[in-house]
Amino acid sequence: MCAIHVKNLKKYFGETRAVDGISFEIKEGEIFGYLGPNGAGKTTTIRCMMDFLRPDEGMIEILGLDAQAQSAKLKQEIGFLSEEDNLYQDWTGQEHINLIKRIRGGKTRESELITKLDFDPNKKVKTLSSGNKQKLGLILALMHQPKVLILDEPTKGLDPLLQHTVHEILQTEVKERNTSIFMSSHNLSEVEKTCDRVCVLKAGKVVAIESISDIKKKKLYTIYIYFDGEVPERKKLAALDVEIIKELSNGLVLSVRGEIKPVLAKLSKLNLKDLEITHASLEEVFMEFYI
Numbered sequence: 001m002c003a004i005h006v007k008n009l010k011k012y013f014g015e016t017r018a019v020d021g022i023s024f025e026i027k028e029g030e031i032f033g034y035l036g037p038n039g040a041g042k043t044t045t046i047r048c049m050m051d052f053l054r055p056d057e058g059m060i061e062i063l064g065l066d067a068q069a070q071s072a073k074l075k076q077e078i079g080f081l082s083e084e085d086n087l088y089q090d091w092t093g094q095e096h097i098n099l100i101k102r103i104r105g106g107k108t109r110e111s112e113l114i115t116k117l118d119f120d121p122n123k124k125v126k127t128l129s130s131g132n133k134q135k136l137g138l139i140l141a142l143m144h145q146p147k148v149l150i151l152d153e154p155t156k157g158l159d160p161l162l163q164h165t166v167h168e169i170l171q172t173e174v175k176e177r178n179t180s181i182f183m184s185s186h187n188l189s190e191v192e193k194t195c196d197r198v199c200v201l202k203a204g205k206v207v208a209i210e211s212i213s214d215i216k217k218k219k220l221y222t223i224y225i226y227f228d229g230e231v232p233e234r235k236k237l238a239a240l241d242v243e244i245i246k247e248l249s250n251g252l253v254l255s256v257r258g259e260i261k262p263v264l265a266k267l268s269k270l271n272l273k274d275l276e277i278t279h280a281s282l283e284e285v286f287m288e289f290y291i
Helices: 042-049 093-104 110-116 131-140 162-179 188-194 214-215 234-238 261-267 283-288
Strands: 003-015 016-026 031-035 058-064 078-081 148-152 180-184 197-202 205-211 220-227 243-247 249-255 272-279
Touching: 003 042, 031 042, 031 110, 031 188, 042 148, 042 180, 058 078, 078 131, 093 131, 093 272, 110 131, 110 162, 131 148, 131 162, 131 214, 131 272, 162 180, 162 188, 188 283, 197 214, 197 283, 205 214, 220 261, 220 283, 234 261
Parallel strands: 031 180, 031 197, 078 148, 148 180
Antiparallel strands: 003 016, 003 058, 197 205, 220 249, 220 272, 243 249
16 A cells, blocks of 8 residues: 555646646655755645645545545644744743644654754743754654654754754654655755655646656766867757757856767767766756756
């Protein structure tokens, strides 16, 4: 059984198609990254998954339950972290923790999380930094050992050391409890380190669902070429069948998709002084999806 199944999800706001026919499945024990530029539909998807918004069309199942019709039952099994600050400003962190314990019941592990995240639960929320509010949000999402985690920007506002700690906590959740994690993030380094697969959104539509390992294997290269003399006019370089992404004083920066040998054969016929090839970074590969 898959942990989360979204099929043909659509949500409109007037004439705006915030989510336009999205479908994906998340396996049990999988960390699934959800990526896209601002306005792509990430937050709308999450709000529909949590039944804060009702879809106009489509279906969402989480742990085999309808995310709308059975949302009250589902919320006992889900840990949720919102990107927005929904905390009570005059309450302490401990008061928030106590509330969740009363609502959820059962075994909790807030003490372990408080220690790992170096959080002081006795301070009022209104006195906390954005990073400490994020810590509290993570504790509230994780403390009841949920079967599914839905996290919107989980390391927002945290320093690199604490980001690493959060990544370790999430990976431990998967290894020890077979937790399924849906994670929206703008942090590509975070996605690369923690996620098994990613779904990339653009303008409310899915443009790719791939494993991190497959994305790393994509044949996307950046070639720096330097000429012995003047840089030729662009029309004379049309036969190269590459994208010129930047002009240098004495050369060009090219982007090449696919096999590189035919391009190098054509470049060898030019009056080049030097040439440098780099494999595109993960960020550059992701950007290909957004263009």
